[in-house]
Amino acid sequence: MSGKGWNHGIVGIVAAKLLEKYHKPTYVLEEMGEESKGSARSYGDFSAADAIRAADDLIIKGGGHKLAAGVTLPTKNIEAFRRRVNEFYKQQKLTDQASLLLPKADTDALLYELEEAVVQQIAQLEPFGNGNPQPILRSVNTIVRNQRRMGDNGQHVKLTVEADGRTVDMLAFNAPDHFFVDPGQNVTIWYTLDINEWQGRRTVEGMLLHLEVS
DSSP, X not given: OEEESOOGGGHHHHHHHHHHHHOSOEEEEEEETTEEEEEEEOOTTOOHHHHHHTTGGGOSEEEEOSSEEEEEEEGGGHHHHHHHHHHHHHHHTOOSOGGGGSOOOSEEOOGGGOOHHHHHHHHTTOSOBTTXXXXXXXXXXXXXXXXXXXXXXXXXXXXXXXXXXXXXXXXXXXXXXXXXXXXXXXXXXXXXXXXXXXXXXXXXEEEEEEEEEO
């Protein structure tokens, strides 16, 4: 996608958010008169940089790596660039790419095991980031006991889940539709752990990454 008057400093962030929402490699271009600049984000087996190189005759400059790249090109070439990138994507004949975005659990956990001591043990692995991601836990056969929508537009959700007599809150910001599960449903959840402090009370809660209804 492309547009005029965009802040070039955020086009990479926008591309990452669009990829996250639509599960598609994304190119976002800022139109700056006769010249346009943009950023690309990809995942899985599709190389954002290779797609740019496949359009080398249409651009001024470009490069990067498999998952993130940048490009500068004449604004008049945007439509041709879009077609070339799409043709390159089709030529790769990639399958089942969306599944590569799903979180992979580092271990299974029972809800009664989710004590503050566990969060503290995980914290010893910090700092988290590229090359050292925060551990992802999975819990199966949990029952949704409560669903609470949050945010101005109800875009966030807090699920209270239960198993073996223990309940834990799971939060997701800008949650996809399938995260809004009705109470009584049996679900498998993927999440990271954190401590919530409110009015002097500390509780273990999860940041919900993925959910499947059993």
